[in-house]
Each structure stands twice: as structure tokens, then as C-alpha cells.
Amino acid sequence: MIDRISGIALNTFRESIRDKVLVTLIVFAVVVMGSSRVIQPLALGEEAKIIKDIGLSAITLFCVLISILVGGRIVYREVEKRTIYIMLAKPVRRWEFIVGKYLGLMTVLVVSLVVMTAAFYVILLVLGVGAPLYLLLAVLMTLFELAILTAVAVLFSSFSTPITGAVFTFAVYFVGHMSRDLKLLAAISPSPVVKAVSYFSYYVLPNLANFNIRPEVVYGVPLGPSALLLPGLYALVYTATVLLISTAIFNRREF
Amino acid sequence: MSSLPEPVVSVTRLSKVYHSGFRMKRIRALEDISLEVEKGEIFGFLGPNGAGKTTLIKILMGLTEPTSGTAQVFGRPPRDAKAKARLGFLPESPYFYDHLTAREFLGLAAKLSGVQKSEAAGRVTGQLRLLRMENAADVQMRGFSRGMLQRMGIAQALVADPELVVLDEPMGGLDPIGRKEFRDIIVDLRDRGKTVFFSTHILSDVEMICDRVGIVIAGRMVEVGRLREILTGDVESIEVTVRGVTGKTQKILERVSQHSLKSGDELLLTVRSEEEVDRIMAISREVGGIRVVGIVPHRRTLEDFFMAHVAKAGGTRD
Known part of the structure; x- marks a missing residue:
């Protein structure tokens, strides 16, 4: 089982890492981080914080793009190119296939995160604005967020086309960052329909705003262990649930 | 005819109906198909394009479920990993991962088929040599020709030395030399005691190498038997x-x-x-x-x- 899952994961990793989309996105992220220097005249003495904030935001944004763009077609492409026939005719269980694809993509994201973060720290050192290690906490939270988002991308990819999948995954990302507003909307809206939809979205869609600790780390606000542990646990449970649903859907599919 | 207690492939009264398009039009792909493939024979599954050959093969590979009837491979349901561990499958016009090299892909195929780590590298090299792909072993497959892809397809099917080899239109798109190579491979598999099940719409392939054939037309099995029984000397x-x-x-x-x-x-x-x-x-x-x-x-x-x-x-x- 481990062999088969790791085989599929390694294959997914190799395919993605040799794909131009990934390299382009990573290069672009580094360019954006480097160009944060340009806004220095506008920063009025807050440049160090702005450079860090832009850098961390760029890492998150581009990893989210990788997750949505690569993840959105990860299963679909196997079906479209009919490589799935070869994979599923081997003694591979369908859930192993989904988990393998997911872990392969997560490996891609971890590598991307590491490369971007390394570039980020190099830029911080070159610009001489200080490179404290606690900024890494924000990167770790981005990883948790990506774990959920990638599972959602794999879920959509297991039954829809890449464009539909990408649009829906992006919608989940977008709404997931407005969870608090949704709850508020549900509380104050007079319309029962709006109430129902808002509550449903609030409870079913992932609460991704919890993973954004960039303001805290940039401004040096101290964070307790629960600020990391709870989101980590949440990400684990949410991811496992979404992968379980993906497997259930994929199990019923005919090719 | 040596009759064994358990056929390698056994299909009983199998039907498959697809629902297609906006109005969910019913398409009957297979109707009441029955056949058995015995150990050590080359079974040719013959029919024109669109007769339902690929549908039956997909059911046997556990990719699609029948609407009614049963299909068994080594006495197990097709989705059973224990059945799949004993077979190799070459789909029609196989397509692989563009960015993987031939060696990486065969390594993956070996790993997924449960080949021991210590044996895998040797098996992969052996397949590459057998199919004269050694020169392209470390090249990414996106530049491969039709014939090379077909050879990679058979290599990945055979890498774990399976007992049953299922080939969907293996000769499709090959030149005469390629076809001859494939016929030789199939006959060699039989000589080594393997069972081969392959589909084709090309009659000469079947006449030359098959022990038994099943002829399917418009989703129905019109004849199953030994070639010389079907083609009486009259x-x-x-x-x-x-x-x-x-x-x-x-x-x-x-x-x-x-x-x-x-x-x-x-x-x-x-x-x-x-x-x-x-x-x-x-x-x-x-x-x-x-x-x-x-x-x-x-x-x-x-x-x-x-x-x-x-x-x-x-x-x-x-």
C-alpha cells in the first residue's frame, strides 16, 4: 500500500515539477517579492514591514495558484489522457490513487514553499531589513491552508473539468476567507434563504481566514501555541474528510 | 480441448447500457455476452469498430461496471486487487506521462504491480532490451512515436510477468514490421504458458495467431469457438x-x-x-x-x- 501510494505520489511530483506552469509561477513569485523594493518611497519608514508583508503574501498567493491550477486538473488529466486505464488496471485501489495524487501535489507545494521562502529570506537579507525566523510561522500556516485547498482541488478534479474545478476551488478559497462575514450575514439577514445559504457556507466551507497570521508575525504580535495547534488540527481533519469524499465519488466513477 | 476447473476470464450474460447526452439516450453497448478464456490460450476478440470490444475490456479491468451479468478474472471480481495483480493490460492507443522517461515510467509500473524493489530495476532493463527501447530509456516520453508508445504500452503490461495479458487493439496504428513484432510477442507469451486476450478489428491478426475467437457485432456475441470449427473446411x-x-x-x-x-x-x-x-x-x-x-x-x-x-x-x- 505504502509503495503504491508513494509510487503515484512520486510520479505526480515528477510530472508537475517538470511542467512549465510550476516553474513560471515560482519565478514570478520571486520577481514579485524582489520588486517590493519599488514601493519603498511610499512606505514612509514602514518599508521593512511592507516588504515582509508583500513577500509573505506573494508566497501564499502563488502557492494557492499552484494548488488551484495544478490541482484542478490533476485527476482530470489522467482521465482525459487515459493514463487512468493503466493506473487502475494495476493492483491499485482507487483511494490509494487519490491519496497518492494528493500527496504528490502536496510535495510539489512543500518544495515550492521552500524555494519561495528561501528566496524571500535572501531578499530580506539583501535589502537589509532584518530576517527574523518567526516569519516562518506564517509560512507554516500557509502550508496548513494549502493542505485544505489542495484537497478541495483534488475533490473537484475527481469529477469535473479543470476550468470548472479551478473556478469552484477558487470560490471555496474566496468564500473561505470571508467566513466571519458569512456568519455575521446569517445573523443579521432577514431573508431565510440568505440565512440558510450563509450558515451552510459557514459550516461546510473551510474557515481559511484562521490561517492568515501574516499581520501578527509582521508586526511581531506574540502567538500562543494554540494559535498554531488548533488550525493544524483543523486542517488535518478537514483534509481527511474532503479526501474521503473524493474517494467516495471516485469509487463510483466509470471510465 | 483441455478443460480446467477455473477459467482465467469468465463472462456470463453481461450487458452494458450507457446513458448519453442531455436527453440521457440509452446506448446498448453490450448485450448478453458470455465467454470463457482458458489458461494458456490466445483468445481473439473480434469485431468492427464500435462493436463493444473496448467496453467489455473496460469491464474486465474494473474500469466500468456492467449493467447486468457478471465478469470474473481468476475467479474474482475485476476490481479485486488480487485479480489485477495477476494481469497486465495494454489500453487502445496508450498515452503516458509526457514528462516521465521510459525507465521512470516502467519503474512506476513495476512498483504499482507489486514487483519487489530488488527485482524492479532488472525487470525494467529487461523489458527495455526486449522491446529494443534501450536507446530511449532515459528520454522523456513526449517525443515518442506511435510505435514507441505502443512498445512502452506492452512493456508496462509485461513488466510484472503477469499470467494474463489483455491487449486492446494492440496492432492499431502499427506498420507491418511493428505488427509482426507484436504477433511474435503474443505467440511467445502463449509459448511461455501465459493467457492472452486481445481485441482487434483486423482479421489477419486473428487468423494467424488465435487459438479461439469470439466475434462481437453491435454488442452481441455472434460466435465463440475454435477458428477451425467456425471456418469449416466446406x-x-x-x-x-x-x-x-x-x-x-x-x-x-x-x-x-x-x-x-x-x-x-x-x-x-x-x-x-x-x-x-x-x-x-x-x-x-x-x-x-x-x-x-x-x-x-x-x-x-x-x-x-x-x-x-x-x-x-x-x-x-x-
Whole structure:
């Protein structure tokens, strides 16, 4: 089982890492981080914080793009190119296939995160604005967020086309960052329909705003262990649930 | 015919209905198909394009579920990993991962098929050598030609040395040399005691190498059996060539034959029986100026058989 899952994961990793989309996105992220220097005249003495904030935001944004763009077609492409026939005719269980694809993509994201973060720290050192290690906490939270988002991308990819999948995954990302507003909307809206939809979205869609600790780390606000542990646990449970649903859907599919 | 207690592939009264399009139109891909493939034989699954061959193979590979009936591979349901561990599958026009090299891909195939780590590298190299792909071993597969992809396809199917090899249109798109290579591979597999199940719409492939065939037309199995039982040695028709035929004698002769073709002063007559040949001979003796210059008996070929069934089933597909 481990062999088969790791085989599929390694294959997914190799395919993605040799794909131009990934390299382009990573290069672009580094360019954006480097160009944060340009806004220095506008920063009025807050440049160090702005450079860090832009850098961390760029890492998150581009990893989210990788997750949505690569993840959105990860299963679909196997079906479209009919490589799935070869994979599923081997003694591979369908859930192993989904988990393998997911872990392969997560490996891609971890590598991307590491490369971007390394570039980020190099830029911080070159610009001489200080490179404290606690900024890494924000990167770790981005990883948790990506774990959920990638599972959602794999879920959509297991039954829809890449464009539909990408649009829906992006919608989940977008709404997931407005969870608090949704709850508020549900509380104050007079319309029962709006109430129902808002509550449903609030409870079913992932609460991704919890993973954004960039303001805290940039401004040096101290964070307790629960600020990391709870989101980590949440990400684990949410991811496992979404992968379980993906497997259930994929199990019923005919090719 | 050696009959074993458990057939390698067993399909019983299998039907498959697809629902397609916006109005969910019912498409009957397979209807009441039954067949058994025994250990150590080459079974040819023959039918025109769109007859349902790939659908049956997909069911046997656990990719699609039948609407009714059962399919078993090594006595297990097709989705069972224990059944899949004993077979190798080459899909129709296989396509692989563009960015993987041939060696990486075969390594993956070996790993997924449960080949021991210590053996995997040797197996991969062995397959590459067998299929003369050593020079391309470390090249990404996106630049591979049709023939190379087909060879990679058979390599990944055989890398774990399976007992059953299922090939969907293995000769499709290959040149004559490639086809010969594939026939040799299939026959070699049988010689090593493997069971081969392959689909094709090309009759000569089947005539040359199959032990038994199943003929499927418009989703129905019209015949299953040994080739020589299907193609009995009986003479199907006799072609008689008569020279010196004029308009008047042509009419007399055509009354005897099923079919005729005039070319110059020669008339080619097709008849069913030897008695009819005798009658033509008699006419030629009675009428002056014509003589029989050729008599060619035609035995039934697989093509005749196939065409006859296609004609019978013509227009019945829905």
C-alpha cells in the first residue's frame, strides 16, 4: 500500500515539477517579492514591514495558484489522457490513487514553499531589513491552508473539468476567507434563504481566514501555541474528510 | 480441448447500457455476452469498430461496471486487487506521462504491480532490451512515436510477468514490421504458458495467431469457438471462368449461377455447388464456341464469416 501510494505520489511530483506552469509561477513569485523594493518611497519608514508583508503574501498567493491550477486538473488529466486505464488496471485501489495524487501535489507545494521562502529570506537579507525566523510561522500556516485547498482541488478534479474545478476551488478559497462575514450575514439577514445559504457556507466551507497570521508575525504580535495547534488540527481533519469524499465519488466513477 | 476447473476470464450474460447526452439516450453497448478464456490460450476478440470490444475490456479491468451479468478474472471480481495483480493490460492507443522517461515510467509500473524493489530495476532493463527501447530509456516520453508508445504500452503490461495479458487493439496504428513484432510477442507469451486476450478489428491478426475467437457485432456475441470449427473446411463457392461467351450464351449461363461478371469475352460465374459446375460444363459442351477455362473453389475465410454477420446485423444497432 505504502509503495503504491508513494509510487503515484512520486510520479505526480515528477510530472508537475517538470511542467512549465510550476516553474513560471515560482519565478514570478520571486520577481514579485524582489520588486517590493519599488514601493519603498511610499512606505514612509514602514518599508521593512511592507516588504515582509508583500513577500509573505506573494508566497501564499502563488502557492494557492499552484494548488488551484495544478490541482484542478490533476485527476482530470489522467482521465482525459487515459493514463487512468493503466493506473487502475494495476493492483491499485482507487483511494490509494487519490491519496497518492494528493500527496504528490502536496510535495510539489512543500518544495515550492521552500524555494519561495528561501528566496524571500535572501531578499530580506539583501535589502537589509532584518530576517527574523518567526516569519516562518506564517509560512507554516500557509502550508496548513494549502493542505485544505489542495484537497478541495483534488475533490473537484475527481469529477469535473479543470476550468470548472479551478473556478469552484477558487470560490471555496474566496468564500473561505470571508467566513466571519458569512456568519455575521446569517445573523443579521432577514431573508431565510440568505440565512440558510450563509450558515451552510459557514459550516461546510473551510474557515481559511484562521490561517492568515501574516499581520501578527509582521508586526511581531506574540502567538500562543494554540494559535498554531488548533488550525493544524483543523486542517488535518478537514483534509481527511474532503479526501474521503473524493474517494467516495471516485469509487463510483466509470471510465 | 483441455478443460480446467477455473477459467482465467469468465463472462456470463453481461450487458452494458450507457446513458448519453442531455436527453440521457440509452446506448446498448453490450448485450448478453458470455465467454470463457482458458489458461494458456490466445483468445481473439473480434469485431468492427464500435462493436463493444473496448467496453467489455473496460469491464474486465474494473474500469466500468456492467449493467447486468457478471465478469470474473481468476475467479474474482475485476476490481479485486488480487485479480489485477495477476494481469497486465495494454489500453487502445496508450498515452503516458509526457514528462516521465521510459525507465521512470516502467519503474512506476513495476512498483504499482507489486514487483519487489530488488527485482524492479532488472525487470525494467529487461523489458527495455526486449522491446529494443534501450536507446530511449532515459528520454522523456513526449517525443515518442506511435510505435514507441505502443512498445512502452506492452512493456508496462509485461513488466510484472503477469499470467494474463489483455491487449486492446494492440496492432492499431502499427506498420507491418511493428505488427509482426507484436504477433511474435503474443505467440511467445502463449509459448511461455501465459493467457492472452486481445481485441482487434483486423482479421489477419486473428487468423494467424488465435487459438479461439469470439466475434462481437453491435454488442452481441455472434460466435465463440475454435477458428477451425467456425471456418469449416466446406467449399463456400466455386468460381467458374468461361471464355468465348456471347450475349445469348451469357443469359443461359447466368441462370445457373448466383453471380456473374463479364470481362471481354470471358464470363466469371460464381456458383454454390459442384452440380452447378457440372451444368455449366454441360452447357459449354452443348453450345459451340465457349469453353470452361478455370474452376476455383473458395473455402470460407474468416472475412466471409465476419462480413456475413456484419451484413446480418446491419442497421440493427441502436
